Every structure is written in structure tokens, then in C-alpha cells.
Amino acid sequence: MQTDLWKGKTIVITGGSSGIGEALLESLSQVPCKLINLSRSEPELVRKISKKKEKRPAEIFHIQADLSSEKEINKAVAKLAKLTDGIDVLFNNAGITAHSRFDQTQIEAFRRAFDVNFFGPVFLTMRLLPFLKKNKGAVMVTSTVSGLYGIPARSAYSSSKSALHAVMESARIELSEEGLRFIIFCPPYTKTNLRSNGIDGDGQKLEEPHYSGKSKTPQEVAEKMIRSIEDPNSRLVVMDKSGLFVQWMRNISPSFLEKVLYKKLYKDFH
Numbered sequence: 001m002q003t004d005l006w007k008g009k010t011i012v013i014t015g016g017s018s019g020i021g022e023a024l025l026e027s028l029s030q031v032p033c034k035l036i037n038l039s040r041s042e043p044e045l046v047r048k049i050s051k052k053k054e055k056r057p058a059e060i061f062h063i064q065a066d067l068s069s070e071k072e073i074n075k076a077v078a079k080l081a082k083l084t085d086g087i088d089v090l091f092n093n094a095g096i097t098a099h100s101r102f103d104q105t106q107i108e109a110f111r112r113a114f115d116v117n118f119f120g121p122v123f124l125t126m127r128l129l130p131f132l133k134k135n136k137g138a139v140m141v142t143s144t145v146s147g148l149y150g151i152p153a154r155s156a157y158s159s160s161k162s163a164l165h166a167v168m169e170s171a172r173i174e175l176s177e178e179g180l181r182f183i184i185f186c187p188p189y190t191k192t193n194l195r196s197n198g199i200d201g202d203g204q205k206l207e208e209p210h211y212s213g214k215s216k217t218p219q220e221v222a223e224k225m226i227r228s229i230e231d232p233n234s235r236l237v238v239m240d241k242s243g244l245f246v247q248w249m250r251n252i253s254p255s256f257l258e259k260v261l262y263k264k265l266y267k268d269f270h
């Protein structure tokens with residue numbers, strides 16, 4: 001991390017109570033800056049600081065909000081406006097996964113995935129635009145490699161994330177003249193609670209074990225996200241070969257990509 005670039009900045013993180021967002025909060029808390037977290041539950045770090053069990057150079061605030069609700073986003077923005085009038089970085093990171101075959105997915109599961117992964121970050125970004133414009137800020141969305149192509153057994157998850165890509169791209173082109181930046185970040189599998197917090201095709205709690213293959217730690221992902229904000233040329237960021245493979249193969253040979261996905265994820269949809 002280039003600490004000097006983050007000193008004195010105002011940074012908003014969504015989903016800092018767990019996984020990748022929690023790792024982001026932890027890393028950035030080491031810098032003297034203002035950190036504002038939005039999630040339903042309070043991050044452990046915030047609890048420890050308020051009980052004086054931890055001390056950090058950053059000022060950290062938690063605003064409780066269910067980001068699938070416009071009403072709650074409006075309330076959260078009103079609270080945030082009491083803490084700052086400018087935002088340098090908005091990490092739209094909160095999200096849920098959804099696993100099921102397309103032909104076994106209820107429309108409610110699509111709605112839930114879109115409420116959290118699409119409408120939440122889109123509406124929050126809209127409401128925070130005046131704050132971002134004031135500081136010529138950067139917006140990063142935590143998407144996924146599954147947002148780069150429709151992945152089997154992930155139609156609701158993939159589509160809710162890839163729809164977000166298009167919004168970020170449109171906004172990037174339009175608002176570049178006001179100095180704003182929009183970055184799409186696609187982590188590969190990461191060791192977090194994503195699956196235990198996910199939904200199945202009926203919109204019910206996902207009953208699946210954690211992914212047991214090769215995966216990144218939330219800390220590795222958070223560090224790369226921070227470095228991607230520091231790089232003025234970041235647009236669409238993937239972290240490893242799995243992301244690069246999907247990103248390039250979708251244009252070079254989609255039929256080959258589909259064969260690979262069919263074979264690799266066969267068990268997920270059978």
C-alpha cells in the first residue's frame with residue numbers, strides 16, 4: 001500500500017463486517033484516514049475499538065444498513081452526511097452469492113441477488129455522487145470472475161454482477177470529465193463466509209460446504225483492491241489466471257470456454 005496516498009482520505013466500505021470487506025477495513029485502519037463502514041452487523045474491529053481493546057490510526061465509523069433496501073440506504077446516507085461532505089473512495093463490496101441451476105431457480109432468487117448485488121450498489125453510488133464529485137473520488141465494485149461470463153449453477157449471481165459492469169462502464173465514460181473513476185474488481189475464489197451467507201434457487205439459505213479448491217485469502221484480495229485504486233489506469237481488474245482465462249476466452253473462443261466450464265463445474269449443476 002502507498003500509505004501517503006490514503007492519508008487524510010475519506011473512504012466508504014460496504015460489507016466490512018466479514019470476509020474481503022473486513023480485510024479492507026483492517027488494512028486501511030492502519031492509515032490515518034476516515035473509514036465509514038455500511039453493513040447490517042457491526043464489524044468486530046469497530047466493536048473492539050469502542051471497548052478500547054484495539055487502537056488504530058484511522059477514525060472508523062459504522063452505519064448499520066441493509067443495502068438491499070432503498071429506504072435504509074437513504075437513512076444511511078443521511079447519517080453519513082453528518083460525518084463528511086466528501087468521499088475519496090467508495091468500495092461497493094457487500095454482496096451475496098446464489099447457487100442453483102437456471103431451470104431450478106425461482107424469480108425471487110434473481111430478485112434477491114439483484115437487490116443486494118445490483119440495485120444496492122447502484123442506488124448507493126447514485127446517492128453518494130455529490131460526495132464523490134466533491135473529492136473527485138473513485139468507485140470500486142467487488143464483482144467476481146463469475147461476472148465475466150454466465151457461469152453454470154450461478155445464473156442469478158453471474159447476471160447480478162455482470163449487470164453492474166455495464167453501469168460502471170457507462171458511468172466511467174460519462175463522469176470521467178468530472179474526475180471520477182469507476183473500477184470493476186473480479187476476485188477469484190476467496191476464503192470467506194460467502195457460501196454460508198448465500199441463497200439457493202428458492203431464495204433460501206444455501207446449504208453447501210465451503211469451496212475446498214485453491215483460493216485466495218481475503219487479505220490478498222484486499223491488498224490487490226487497494227493497489228488497484230492506487231493505479232490511475234485501473235478499469236477491469238482480475239487477479240489470477242482463472243480471471244484472465246475467462247476474460248480473454250469469452251472473446252477468442254466462447255465455445256471452448258463453455259466446454260471448460262461445463263467440465264469443471266459439471267457437479268455444480270448435476
Ligand SMILES: NC(=O)c1ccc[n+]([C@@H]2O[C@H](COP(=O)([O-])OP(=O)(O)OC[C@H]3O[C@@H](n4cnc5c(N)ncnc54)[C@H](OP(=O)(O)O)[C@@H]3O)[C@@H](O)[C@H]2O)c1
Nearest residue numbers: 015017018019020040041067094095144189190192193194
Ligand atoms: N468469497 C469469494 O470467493 C468471492 C469471489 C468473488 C467475489 N466475491 C465478492 O466479494 C464480496 C464480499 O464477499 P465475501 O466473500 O467477503 O463474503 P462474506 O464474508 O459473506 O461478506 C459479505 C459482506 O456483505 C455484507 N452484506 C451482505 N448482504 C448485505 C445487505 N443486504 N446489506 C448490507 N450488507 C450486506 C455482509 O454484511 P452483513 O451480513 O453484516 O450485512 C458482509 O460484510 C461480495 O460482493 C462477493 O460477491 C467473493
